[in-house]
Amino acid sequence: MENYPAGWEADVVLRDGGTAHLRPITPADADALARMHEAQSPESVYLRFFAPLPRLPKRDLERFVNVDHRDRVALIMLIGDDIIGVGRFDKISDTDAEVAFNIADAHQGRGIGSILLEHLAAAAREAGIQRFTAEVLPQNRSMLQVFQAAGYEVSRGFDDGVVAVNFDIDPTARSIEVQASREHRAEALSVRTVLHPTSVAVIGASRKRNSTGHLLIRNITAAKFTGDLWVVHPEADQIAGVQAYPSLADLPGKADLAVIAVPAESVTEVVKDCAVHGVKAVLVISSGFAETGPEGAELQRRMVATSRAYGMRVVGPNSFGLVNEAEDISLNASLAPFLPASGTLGLFSQSGALGTALLAAAKNRGLGISTFVSAGNRADLSGNDLLQYWEEDPATQTVGLYLESIGNPRKFSRIARRVSRVKPVIVIKSDLTGRELPPGHIVRTSSLAPHTLDQVLEQAGVIRADTIHRLFDLAQVFSSQKLPAGRRVGVIGNSAAMGTLIMQRARSEGLHVGTDPVSLHPEVDTQTFRAELDAMYARNDVDSVIVTFTPSAGAEEAEIAALLSESAARSGKTTVACFLGIQGVHEELTTFLTDEHGNRVSRTVPSYIGPEDAVWALARATDYARWRAADHGTYVELDDIDDKKVRSIIDSALDGAEPGSPVRLERDDTRALLNAYGIDVLPYFAASTVEEGLAAAEKIGYPVALKAVTNVLRHRMELGGVRLNIDSPEELAEDFTAVQNTIRQLTDEDEPLVDVQAMAPHGVPCVIRAGEDPLLGPLLAFSLAGDSTELLGDVEHRVAPVTDNEAEDMIRSIKASPRLFGYRGLPPMNIEPLRRVLERLSVMVENHPQILELVIHPIVATETESHVLSAHVDLLPDATRIDGTRRLLS
Incomplete structure (x- = not known):
């Protein structure tokens, strides 16, 4: 479909933990939209259209479903084939749009309006819209509450019986906080639905004792599940001593959880049947999905899409099962023939075999567990979801995760940072960059070194264990001792x-x-x-x-x-x-x-x-205790930045750019972009002749520096690309000619450009990088300048945004940091200006995901100030951030 923005499609979790599918409206949705409208109460219709309208006129219906996805945008939320909510905006000026919503009566109170608002605002910002307006009847309190509770600065006016609402849609600290809080509650509830069923139906069990389904039934029975256990089998009267029913329709009640162990090609149809009969969540033990190749991956995609579209979460496929040791649940819907005692350790595993090892290790060490989930291929329910649940679960005091991949590390870092403030989080993972994936796991990859992820985990307070043995060494301390x-x-x-x-x-x-x-x-x-x-x-x-x-x-x-x-x-x-x-x-x-x-x-x-082992566990527990007790600082609030200017510079540079091809920002635009965030580049002028160089030096004032513009010699003093402390016109003319000759020897440039720049005071040259990593999202890096830094990997990374204390910690954490603090009798440098630049770039790359890489090389730290000598910026036209400003399952 022409101009259809497929990137706006999303599966979302509603306030009550159910799921729905959100996407742009299309002309094919006309019948479904008409059905939704006709099912609405007269009061709801009046609140939306300010008039009685039992049926949508054909002209209006056609206008509603035919939009251009830019100036006129409409998003619909669906469960199955039914539209349960519509949000739309119509552009009324270059920067303003009028927004309106319509939520199905049967689904009001599920947070649909707030989710639609988040997604509409994100789409509007892509189109350059900065402000939403809406006209709402005073009695439409629920809609007014959606605007007020979103965290934006909302202004109201009353005219002719209508409330006019206006607000800027750029994210604020409050709107981000509201979004994270709603996401947390919804995802925690969705996991609770999985782990706290009052009834379980096992589908696909065989009468053969050695079959997977038979074992599942025996394990559920042996654990003395407190709810109802049913078996679905088209022919058997009973399996493993549990009564069987021919179909879900024949069950004596609705099943909260369906445990599916049928062949892979039949799972999607079973999931559809579960949706029809009111099942809330499915646990798919069956294998034969993405771990087998492209055909299995397509089966998996269809199965998950079907489940989410009908409001259900999926554990698996290829899952080992799940366990809840709570006395009022006592559920062992897993393939483990044994269980640890009830306790306070929550366990998550992406591997079935290692899931068995985790449970065996806990049992052998006398460690009790609260809950255990094996995600299998992690097609839906993930470690991020479990963290949301465990954060507030009183039965879980320590979290242990075995991760073969992290689909959304930025979200993991964000949630784990919050959870770690109240409960220890221990992670086993050999590679977190996405380059070494087991079969069935599909994630983005990062080009960063593996130790980058260690730094990201450390930033979030997460403890990394190399082995299962180490995980339980540490869990022993947390489960039995105070910090x-x-x-x-x-x-x-x-x-x-x-x-x-x-x-x-x-x-x-x-x-x-x-x-x-x-x-x-x-x-x-x-x-x-x-x-x-x-x-x-x-x-x-x-x-x-x-x-x-x-x-x-x-x-x-x-x-x-x-x-x-x-x-x-x-x-x-x-x-x-x-x-x-x-x-x-x-x-x-x-x-x-x-x-x-x-x-x-x-x-x-x-x-x-x-x-x-004893010392290692105590040391890591001590590190965690110190992290938890530390002051992690505050996020900077900048009131002297010009985001509109930055957005204009980026949009202009990307106009007409090829998708997927990075665009290097012009140097003057780079200076303007940094200046919009209060970061100044030391003045310089590009010259192609000695005469131009002399004129530039006169404007700047001696002493000056000369730097080759070409990338081959940029920053390479040892190759003759940089000349410093030039004090006179005669010296400049000689050095300018020498630099140009060096460039000509290495390139085919006839009149190569040379920068003439003011000399910075003596100090320590540093490098700051900021930009969008495909896997981690906005990221900062800090190091000292020089080949040794790059060769030894002495670079500190943090996920943006960073607090003031985190920015300072980046500077102090590099191994070469003593050079900034009086190494061998040298005067200490003032790191406050470095910290401020890191904070500002943190906000910039958080706000502008099109910035693929921004490099300041070098920024010279001195005893008083820091001076930016050179910078470049690469932009990406079609940047897509995994964990952005709209809630979605990923």
Whole structure:
């Protein structure tokens, strides 16, 4: 369809957790629009059209469905084939448009108006529209509330019985906050629908005991699911002792969750049948989808599109299943024949085989879980969705995720940063750049180095574990101990060699061991061990304690374990232990206390087989505690920027550009773009002759610098492309000729351009990059200038927007940062101007996703100021940000 903006299509989650499909209207929607209108109440019709209108006149109907997708835009929201909401705008000037909505009576209160407004505003901004107006009857309170609650600065006027509403549609801090809050509530509810069913139907179970469906039924039954369990089978009376029904239509009630284990080619039809019969969510165990190749990928796409279009979430396909250990649910809809006990660890896995390993490891270590979800191919329900749910789930205190890919890392970072402030998030992932994908996972890729993602995770407070073993090492601390109060560690045990090893390891992991380990006699008695433990816990210079015990002819291991757990519980200080033969959180190291409310509670000291594991886990828990307690700063609010000018520069440069082909911004436009954000480039003039160079130097004033404009020699002083501290016309003429001759030797330019620029004061040259990464979205990078920085990868990255503290942390975190702070007696540089530039570029690339890459190279930090010497900007005409200013499932 000509000019049809397919990029505006989106699957969305509604306020109650259901899903719907949103897309631009087309002429083929006329009948569905007419049906929606005729089903509306007279009151709803009057509120929308200001007049009684039982049926849409044919002329109006044709006008409503025929739009140009620029000056006249209409978006519809559908469930199945039914339109449940319409939002539209009509351009009334170059910068203004009138907006209107119509929500189906049966679906009001589901947040449809607010989602349509977000998507309309995003489409309008693409067309250069800056402001929405609307005319609303005073009694249409729900529509007025949509505008007011969106987070925009709304002004109202009352004239001739109508309320006139006006507001700018550029995102504000408040509108972004409102959007994130609504997204969180909706996605958390959609996951709750999956994990808290009151009825489950298993579809595709065979009477063969070794079949997948048979195993699922046995596992659900064995876990004593508290709801109704039904089996759908066209012929059997019962399977695995559970009554079977010929079809979903024959069930005695509606199933909240359908567990599907039929051949892949039949799944989409089963999903359609589930939608017809009111199923709220589906768990697809079946394989044979995207992991098998293009045909399977198309099957998967159709299955997910069908499910979302009818309001259902999908777990899978190729899923290992899901578990909810809550007493009022007790659901094991998985292929795991065993389960850990009920506990506080939430687990997410994209791999079925590793899902089994995760559950087995939790069980072996005595760690209880709250919920477990295997996403399989992660075609719909993802780790981002589970994070939304776990953030407020009181049963989950620690989150563990095994990720084979992240479809939307920017959203993951945004959500994880929020979750990490209240609960630890541990991630296992070998590659996060999207270049090493398992079969069935389709994501964008990033050209950035893998360590970039480590920095992004660290920015969000997420702890990265290399292995399942490491994940559970850390989960042991979080599930049984309070967070460490600081880095000061005390070491005590009955082995001097072990104590020394632990001390050395602790210091290498960034912990502080202020005194030598307390080394007791190998055959220490219980009384002495207790006294020394109590003395260690009483010390004011110890925040955490590491205890080791090696069995000998002295005290029994069980006795030491009992007194350790009791002393540790009484002290309230974080404690980890190394007891041979005890790994995990077990009753041998558990004691019971009465809390301040009179409740009997257990306290367990986690034990590790090796001292390296104990120290690593304690160090990462300490790092997390420090991150959580730190002041992460505030996002900068800039009132001296000119976004309209930036948008105009970008639009002009991209006018007529080929899709997918980057466009290099002209140098004068680059200066103007930076200037619109309060960043000045040190004055320079391009010259092609010595005479022009001399004239430029006279305007600027000596001393000046000469720089080759050609990319081959740009910034390359060692190749003769840069000459500094030129103090006189004679010196300039000589150096200008030398630079031009060097350019001619390496290029075919006859009269190469040379920049004549004012000399910056002496300082430390740095490089700042900002732009749109396909996978991560807007990203900042900071480093010192020079080949060594690039060769050693000494670059810090952060996802934009960044806070003031995050911007400063970028500067301080590079390994070469001592050069900015008085290295070897040199004066310290003022990093505040660097921080301000990072903050401003953070806002710029957040607001303008067409900026593919903006490079300031170099920006020279001095004792007082920073000076931008050179910059270039590449733009991308068809930039599409995964996690933008409109809510959608991705």
